[in-house]
Amino acid sequence: MTFYYSNQLKIGLKVIYHSEPYIIISSKFTKPGKGQEFFRVKLKNLVNKKILDKTCKPNDSFLLADIKEVICSYVFNDGYYWIFMNKKNFEQISVKKSIIKGMSNWLLEEYDYIITFWNDEPISIIIASNFIEIKVIETTPVIKASSISVANKLAKLSTGITLKVPMFIQVGQMIKVDTRSGKYIAKVR
Incomplete structure (x- = not known):
């Protein structure tokens, strides 16, 4: 000690x-x-x-404190547990839904996550990157007569989250999102 x-x-x-x-x-x-x-x-x-x-x-x-941080990649979830794979030893790690909380909106297989363990139990998870690229699966239609002051529309992303994006974003396009604020950053080219 x-x-x-x-x-x-x-x-x-x-x-x-x-x-x-x-x-x-x-x-x-x-x-x-x-x-x-x-x-x-x-x-x-x-x-x-x-x-x-x-x-x-x-x-x-x-x-x-006996704190360990492990870099993992997201694999899948079964509704109760989110399963991650340790990138060093390829062991699977089960994380309870209560620990995931708002992170479920940003869980994609191609990104790294940092899981914090205390006494060999996961206590928190964060995304290793502040920005992710994610696909738009649905947007509200653009109304031609709408005012210029309305420069945003709602878009549903592949993880299920809805956020405001510029009018030119279309279904199927990839966008860059800040995971800290949950806001649109740019269109991915």
């Missing part, structure tokens, strides 16, 4: 706090004119993504 004192905490370090895994997102040393010095630490829970602000004394210690 490895412990870190408050003065050793660095951004990106993964620690256990109140029996849950956290990542340090900021750590600031403060020495007031009177009183003891302290650290203001901002932690992000790796399971529920909540942010926690904590004031620590220099001798407060944190246990290093």
Whole structure:
């Protein structure tokens, strides 16, 4: 078991706090004119993504979290579990629907995903790339008399998500989407 004192905490370090895994997102040393010095630490829970602000004394210690990140590719889902393949050893990894949450809109076989494990259980998943190329399978028809101020229409993508795209996007075309915001970026040529 490895412990870190408050003065050793660095951004990106993964620690256990109140029996849950956290990542340090900021750590600031403060020495007031009177009183003891302290650290203001901002932690992000790796399971529920909540942010926690904590004031620590220099001798407060944190246990290093047993966190592993694995690069995987999406294979399929059966409605309850999403199955991924570890790119290093080709083992299959089952991830519960509750962990996938909003990621199901961006799961495509040709992209890499990073699955975070804590105590050998998957706790989160993110797409390794911020942008994906995805096929448009349905769009709303363009109305010729529509105002120039209406420059977007709705398009349904191959994963089932619907988003706003420019009027010139047609069914069957590939578009580039920002997975962080869920917004159209460009038409793929």
